[in-house]
Amino acid sequence: MVLVLIEHDDGAAIDTTLEAATIARDVAAQEDEPLEAVGFGTVPGDVADELGEYGVDTVFAVTHDGLTDYAPVAWAKSVRELIDDREPSAVIAPGTDRGGETFAHLGAIADLPLAANVIEVDVGGDEGYELTRQRWGGSLLEDARIDAEPNLLTIVPHEVTAEPATEAGEATLESYTPELADEDFIVQVDRREESDTEGVPIDQARVVVGGGRGVGSAEDFDQLEELADLLNGAVGSSRAAVNEGWRPHDDQIGQTGNKIAPELYIPAGISGAVQHWVGCKGSENVLAINTDPEAAIIGKADYAVIADLHEVVPEINRILKEKHR
Amino acid sequence: MNTLACIKRVPETGAKIVLTDDNQAIDTTSLGFTISPHEECGVEEAVQLAEETGGTATVLTLGSPEADEQLRTGIAMGADEAIHLETDGEQWGPRATASAIAEGIEAADESFDLLFFGNESADQENYQVGVRVAHTLGLPIVTGIKNVEIDGDTVVAEREISGGTEVFELPIPAVLTVKEGLNSPRYPSMRSKMQARRAEVATATPERSEANDVEMIELETPERDDSPAEVLGEGPEAAEDVVAVLEELEVI
Ligand SMILES: Cc1cc2nc3c(=O)[nH]c(=O)nc-3n(C[C@H](O)[C@H](O)[C@H](O)COP(=O)(O)OP(=O)(O)OC[C@H]3O[C@@H](n4cnc5c(N)ncnc54)[C@H](O)[C@@H]3O)c2cc1C
Ligand SMILES: Nc1ncnc2c1ncn2[C@@H]1O[C@H](COP(=O)(O)O)[C@@H](O)[C@H]1O
Secondary structure, three states: EEEEEOOOEEEEEHHHHHHHHHHHHHHHHHOOOOOEOOOOOOOHHHHHHHHHHHEOOOOOOOOOOOOOOOOOHHHHHHHHHHHHHHHHOOOEOOOOOOHHHHHHHHHHOOOOOOOEEEEEEOOOEEEEEEEEEEEEHEEEEEEEEEOOOEEEEEOOOOOOOOOOOOOOOOOEEEEEOOOOHHHHHHHHEEEEEEEOOOOOOOOOOOOOEOOHHHHHOOHHHHHHHHHHHOOEEEEEOOHHHOOOOOEEEEEEEEOOOOOOOOOOOEEEOOOOOOHHHHHOOOOOOOEEEEEOOOOHHHHHOOEEEEHHHHHHHHHHHHHHHHHOO | OOOOEEOOHHHHHHHHOOEEOOOOEEOOOOOOOOOOOOHHHHHHHHHHHHHHHOOOOOOOOOOOHHHHHHHHHHHOOOOOOOEEEEOOOOOOHHHHHHHHHHHHHHHHOOOOOOEEOOOOOOOOOOOHHHHHHHHHHHHOOEEEEEEEEOOOOOOEEEEEOOOOEEEEEEEEEEEEEEOOOOOOOOOOOHHHHHHHHHHHOEEEEEOOOOOOOOOEEEOOOOOOOOOOOOOEOOOOHHHHHHHHHHHHOOOO
């Protein structure tokens, strides 16, 4: 059997869970074994139905008096117990904050290796799984081998396409109560706080206007703000602009910032370092504005304008405002 | 309060990653080296907390003799002590790395109240070294932290979630893995860089653990669409064409 960790919200499985389930089903098919799932709290029937469509036979819903909220060690120990009961050959989780954290604990607790950031698995022969995993934010791939019982894998979010099984089945829901100790709850979500940021969040905007070192100052971001406003979009930035103190880190796009996938991304005064590019490569279209025709971003973009952003952006804004009138 | 930050020397890759002929590593002949932005924030937080409470901050790395450069950057940023777990520069898996780091921490002169790791290393992204070290040391840990407050014997750690944050409270001593944005790391001054050159670094040569680990076969660069961009124009005159593209893409 192959076991997949699921996360659900508002009565539905989250996207990354369905992506992980898609890979897990493929691994199960290669192993010629059934696919089972484990989730936490009350798993709604709708979620079980959805997972059935993804090829899951049984969904174990973990409940425990101590489990009032997300608690990584308690989650890991629950999965560990289920591993002992069900003896899966692979255990797979979405590489989300929770999936990744739970599996790091699971690896430590169960004394097992863990392959993180996986995008492809070949179950292979006697020497374990051969897999492909992402490194450097996805700008580099590693072919690697893992050979343990079971193999622990986390799947990179938003790299594989979630696809239901060709033959939809039905998943049965079973509740599962692990044995947990008080110490397993030392780390548990204590409370949540809402953020007070306004406007379209950068990871949801249809258009993102990015500014880099070429913008030159915090004030000069005004022109980019105006363009973003005119396009109902959001402003993002490179790490260089954040380091200069021109933008907050929340705006940063890249390996250690936001990953965006808008319909259009307009990087202005950004050179296109790999660590920036990995944060915006999911954009449908990229229109780069740069004074340097040799800048890497020009080679990566769909459209390019070779110009001083301080000259061309106000001009674009002027034409857009005229059209608005 | 004594603090520790674990940092890793990684190449500063530019616009394109070039691999060595055997596909076992990045070709670094023309590259500089740095540490991950996450880890820079870890160092900054460790230094600030030590300064505020009158304790010491230590930086630790496991890596080639050249990784000394990154430890000295940590010292220039305000760390008081440095530990170098020296290797021959081969890539170690996450389990071997974690067990050597845990041993290095246990063998240190200091005991640490808060230990900082990056949420993930820049080059390998294993998302696990900090967690494994915490288990070996028997300490509580929470990952992906972007805000840290100390409240007596408790550390209040916040993690970003969609639309807000979730808050964890851990008893000290504890381990935190952190993300960039936690703070604004300082730029070391010329003077502190000069002083850091003379600082002492404690060195040890750990054995590489034989524990079953993920094993790298080889690296590859992903395929990329290299078709050149359509150049819309040069100078401010290009604005008309930009607006035409915006219309074509139906974003206005
Ligand atoms: C581990 C690691 C993680 C990183 N994570 C990130 C990340 O998440 N996000 C990120 O962005 N970076 C990240 N970086 C940094 C990255 O490597 C680059 O240093 C950074 O992206 C450069 O920012 P930039 O393009 O704004 O600046 P530069 O590289 O300095 O480029 C400025 C560009 O502006 C152009 N320009 C100058 N003046 C004008 C003008 N008047 N009009 C138009 N164009 C102009 C120049 O031709 C140049 O192309 C990371 C680095 C490391 C090592
Ligand atoms: N060789 C190393 N030396 C020091 N710290 C390391 C090393 N490898 C990993 N770490 C720490 O562990 C974190 C997570 O690494 P990883 O599990 O590889 O993603 C990094 O951000 C560092 O803080």
